[in-house]
Amino acid sequence: MGSGECLMSRAIPAELLTRIREGAVERELDRILPFEQVGWLDDAGFGALRVPAEFGGADLSVEELIREVIALAEADSNVAHLYRGHFGFVESLRFQPAAIRELWYARVLSGSTVGNASTERGGNALGSLNTRLESSPTGAALLTGEKHYSTGTIFSTYTRVSAAQAGQAEGRRFAVVPTDAPGVTLLDDWDGFGQKLTGTGTTLLESVAVEDLAVLQRSPGDHESVHEAAFFQLYLLAVQAGIAKAALADATSTLARRTRTFNTSTAGQAFRQDPLIQQVVGTMSSKAFVAEAAVLEAARAVDRALIAGLQAGTGDPGFSAPAPREIHDAEIAVEKAQISVPDLVLAVTLELFQTAGASATVRTKALDRHWRNAQTIATHNPIVFRARSLGDHEINGTLPQGLNAIGEAKEKS
Structure with missing residues (x-):
């Protein structure tokens, strides 16, 4: 069975994504925490998608999981985001001793989740x-x-x-x-x-x-810590890519229903037939496509890194320390995506308002949630630090350091 066939058989059911999407605006407006929606996903086995086949799991690749996260984030970015810690934990198990893997993979397969x-x-x-x-x-x-x-x-x-x-x-x-x-x-x-x-x-x-x-246990600079830093940021980028797709979908559905226009319109017809509005939507579509493509390419780099680690490692749990070069290559790929994807997504969420006029700001439509959500996620790992790190690598060959600690700055002596 090919990778595409595997993905189709393991994807979050379309009907479930639709049910999650249908209540997203109401939950946003009334601040209803998505306990029910999380229950649906847990019952569907979403949290076990990365459990290895040898432990009875679906064994999706990182790329396949990230595609699922993007689709879920398009339905509701909050629901997708809240599973980030869980999937980070499931990733960490790959680097743990056999007894820990056996216990916790079994719990995840039984429906347990980890925040x-x-x-x-x-x-x-x-x-x-x-x-x-x-x-x-x-x-x-x-x-x-x-x-x-x-x-x-x-x-x-x-x-x-x-x-x-x-x-x-x-x-x-x-x-x-x-x-x-x-x-x-x-x-x-x-x-x-x-x-x-x-x-x-x-x-x-x-x-x-x-x-x-x-x-x-955790050792700074080992295979696990470098992989986790890349994986956690990749997951956030996937949520952002889903937000861009949601904003694009809201633009097109709004235009499909809109009949009013302005006398200054170039077409004098409904917005959906105005070439300038079509151009805005085309630009949104292109940016959403590029953002998703960058995220998926970074995911493929992470998959390659895990394969290299398995081949290079010895003993239990089978990963080498220090990390092989492919692990750092994956971190670099994620950093490259992180520098560009947030700007692309934020642009899409702003351009949404060029397609509908003042009516797009009506609170009950909650179209502003896309920008607010994308901006909130973009603050998780300061982009200026990532850009500097990438520049240092390009110029001097310095390996990047993934984000793994936050605290009070040390005073200079």
């Missing part, structure tokens, strides 16, 4: 974390801290928490804990102007017990 709780809003120095993993008197691991921007956690069975471990060298580990465990408090306090329904709130952890196979 993200990595960022601390203040008080932690860059490269360090205030959230701690400590041992109880009985020897059990306990997790204590406060996390912000915990995208997807409120919808998930578990959440993956970044933490420093008491008594060990600097660095971070991840502890995966149930979202309903004693000591876990989830707050729906995200107040951003875009991506309002992603559950990007606060997670409070007070002496939360962590099972033995729920602590995932």
Whole structure:
């Protein structure tokens, strides 16, 4: 069976995408968190699409998954975005020991999902974390801290928490804990102007017990950390590509219904027959196409990198450290896309308003959500830093450093 046939057999059902799309505006206007829609996707096995075949999963490639994410983001970018932490966790399992893979792949296949709780809003120095993993008197691991921007956690069975471990060298580990465990408090306090329904709130952890196979190790600069940085940014780019397609779809559907025009129109006919309006929509279509093409090409680079890592690695879990060159090539491909895709998508979301006049600003249409959502996502990884990093690579051959830490800047001596 060819790759295209596999994709068709595993795609999110078109009927499900339609159901998710139909309620997107109402959820946006009334701030209805998409618990129901997440339930539909979980029941359909969406969260297990990247589980390897040897563990009973669908084993989609990264490119195939990214195509699914783009389609879901076109239906509702919030729903697509909130699964980012889950798929990042599923990616991380590829680099873990066999016992951890077996346990967590089985849980994912049974319908469990994993949110993200990595960022601390203040008080932690860059490269360090205030959230701690400590041992109880009985020897059990306990997790204590406060996390912000915990995208997807409120919808998930578990959440993956970044933490420093008491008594060990600097660095971070991840502890995966149930979202309903004693000591876990989830707050729906995200107040951003875009991506309002992603559950990007606060997670409070007070002496939360962590099972033995729920602590995932991490070494800076290894295959996993470089791959994860690229994958997380690639996922956001896929959501943005879906937003561009949604804005284009809203432009064409609005024009199909519009009968009014202006006396200054070049055609004197309905907007859909005006050549200038057609030109705007054609430009939107081209930019949406280029954005999606860039994202998919970056996804193919990530797939190539994973194959190279499997071939180069030895032992359990079978990935080499330091990372092979192909892993860095994938990070570079994602950076190239990240510099251009957000501008293309933001342009599409603005050009949407050139196709409909003042009526496009009516609040109940919620057409502004596309720009707000795209702009919110574009702030996740400052583009100016990515552009500088890419320029340094082009000029000096310096390998890029993926985004993996946020904290208080260190004072210069």
